[in-house]
């Protein structure tokens with residue numbers, strides 16, 4: 001039996017990979033849930049450079065986007081972890097206009 005958030009869990013675990021690092025998730029965990037449980041709070045940057053991660057947790061805000069098995073822009077909160085899954089984060093800051101601030105809307 002293992003513990004997560006102080007709650008005993010008995011479901012099987014699996015290994016998946018985040019930016020090449022092996023991580024463990026429980027069967028039924030979302031990618032966001034597994035990252036959050038591992039203490040990871042941010043996994044991409046907004047155009048402004050601000051860190052983003054889990055916000056709504058229900059698939060509405062799109063703040064939690066990751067690349068999963070080569071498919072970009074997957075919502076981590078809506079994607080169940082699969083054994084051997086390859087997840088890529090995007091924490092590289094992407095300056096939009098050289099100032100690190102968002103460009104005005106088009």
Ligand code: FES
Pocket residue numbers: 053054055056057058059060061062063064065075076077078
């Ligand atoms: S946290 Fe809002 S869509 Fe995933």
